[in-house]
Amino acid sequence: MIDRLMNKIDNCENPTVVGLDPAYEIIPETIRQSMIEKYGQTSRAAGKMIYSFNKKIIKGIYDLVPAVKLQIAMYEKYGIEGLRAYLKTALYAKKKGLIVIGDIKRGDISSTAEAYAAHISGVTIEETHLDLWNEDAVTLNPYMGFDGIEPFIAPCNEYDKGLFILVKTSNPSGAEIQDLIADGKPVYEHVADLVSRWGELSMGSRGYSKIGAVVGATYKEQGTALRKSMPHTFFLVPGYGAQGAGGSDLKGYFDKDGRGCIVNSSRGIIAAYKKDARYGDHNFADAAREAVIKMKLDLGESI
C-alpha cells in the first residue's frame, strides 16, 4: 500500500487526499430532493444521495489525487443504508484507480481487534474468502496498546494494506490526554515511539512503513518534530483548510525529498461550491476540482 501510495503521489505530483465526508448539509439540495422524492424521508434516501454525490466528486478529482479518505462516521450515521453507500463509494473509488483510506479509528483488543482487522484482511466463510470493505488502509486508535494493533499487521503484509495510527490529533482537546507529560515527554511522543517500533514489522520498499501515523496539521511545531523522530513513518495529516492550517504550516511535515505525508481536506474540497458564487448545485464537482488544484499548488510551495 505505502509503495503504491508513494508512487501515485509522485505520478500526480500531489500529496492531497480528498476526504469524502458527505455531511447532509454538504449534499446539494437538488440531489437531496430527488432522492427524498424517490425513497421518502428514509435512511435509504440518505444512502442514495451520499453515493450519488460522492460518485460525482470522484469523477471530478480522480485524475488529480492519489487517494480518498472516507470518514465512516458520516455513513454509519445512516445505519445499514449509509454503510452501503460507504462500500459502494470505496469500490467506485478503487475502480477509478484511487487508493481508499477507511477513516474508521477502531481500537480494541485480541479477538475483537482480529474481527476489526477484517476491514483489511477480508473474511473467510468456510472455504470462501471475501473482501467486504474494499479499503487499502484504515486508521486506528492506539489507546489499548499493541494488542489492538497486532492483528492488523499480518494483513498489511499479506494483502499489501496499510494503517495510520492516531498520534497527535488536530483538535484542541486532544491535548487533554495526548499532551500529558510522562517521563519528560508528552504522551503522544510515547505513542509515536510505539508506532515507529511497530512500523518496523511492515516496511515498504521506499523507506516508509505500511504502518503510518495520523498527525494533525494544526500543531506545526509538534508535526515538524515528529517528522524528525519518525523518519520511516508516513503521515496522514488532517486539519488542513477548514480546521485552520495552510500549506506553509506543513513544510516540516515533509521529508527532505518532499515526501512522507499526505494531507487531507474534506469540507474545503467537497463543499467548495458553497463558498464560490460561480458554482452551485449543478457544478459542485467542478468546484471540488478547482479546490484540489488550488490545494496542490498551496502544498507544492511547501515541499
Add this chain to the structure above:
Amino acid sequence: MIDRLMNKIDNCENPTVVGLDPAYEIIPETIRQSMIEKYGQTSRAAGKMIYSFNKKIIKGIYDLVPAVKLQIAMYEKYGIEGLRAYLKTALYAKKKGLIVIGDIKRGDISSTAEAYAAHISGVTIEETHLDLWNEDAVTLNPYMGFDGIEPFIAPCNEYDKGLFILVKTSNPSGAEIQDLIADGKPVYEHVADLVSRWGELSMGSRGYSKIGAVVGATYKEQGTALRKSMPHTFFLVPGYGAQGAGGSDLKGYFDKDGRGCIVNSSRGIIAAYKKDARYGDHNFADAAREAVIKMKLDLGESI
C-alpha cells in the same frame, strides 16, 4: 439509562452483562451448516447464523440479566450483513426488556463525533427522526479528549441514553499508554478525572452518572482505587472469566451498597456449551443460562 439499568440490576439481583460476541467458531456447527446450505458461503449466511444464535441465547437468559453488550466488531467483520444481524439482535434484546450496550469504542472529533452520536441520538432526515441503531448506551474511546465526547452528552440527557468511556482496559498492552506516569499518576487516572468531570453533565437520579467508565476486571487494585476516586461513575467491567478474573477479584469494584458496576462475560456464557459434556449444539442456550446463574452466584459473594 443509568437509573433504568440500576433498577433492572436490583430486580434481577444480578450485575451480569451477557456479551453477545458471536465469533464464528462459537456458533454451533448445526446452525452454521443450515445457513450455509440456504445462503451459500456468503456474508448473508454469516449474518443469519449470528442472529439465529443470538436470538436463542437471549431467550435463554433475558429474565436473569439486566443487559446485553454487543461487540460490534464481531458483526462489522461480516460487512452489511453482519451489521444487519447487529441491529436485529439489538432490537430483539430490547423487545425482551434488556438494556442494550453497543460496544463500539468509537472516538473522533467535532462533526465526526456528532455523526457517531447518531448511535444514541438517532438521525433526522428532513422532518423524520429515526433511531437506526437501537442502543441504550455505547462505549467510547477518550484519546481525543472532550471534543470526542461532547456530542454524545446532549443525547444522553435528551433520549435517556448512556456512555461507558475507556479508562483502564483489561488487556496487558493497555499499560503501554494507560500506565505512563504523568504528573505523579498514570494516564488512566487522568482519564478517570476527566470522565468523572464529564459525568457531572449528565447525572441520573440514583447517585450515578449516565457517563460511565470501562474498567477491566484484570487489574484488581487499580479497579478498587478507581471505585474510590470515581464515586459517581458507573463501571462496565470486561475481563471476567475468559480473561482470568473471578468474582472475588471484583469486591472493590462495587460500592458499599453492592452497586456501581456491571460485569461482562462473553465467551464464558455464550460458549459455555463447549466446555461441558452435558451440553451440545442443540442446548447451547441452556448452557448459557446455567453459566449466567453460576456467574450471578460468584458475583453475589463479592457484593
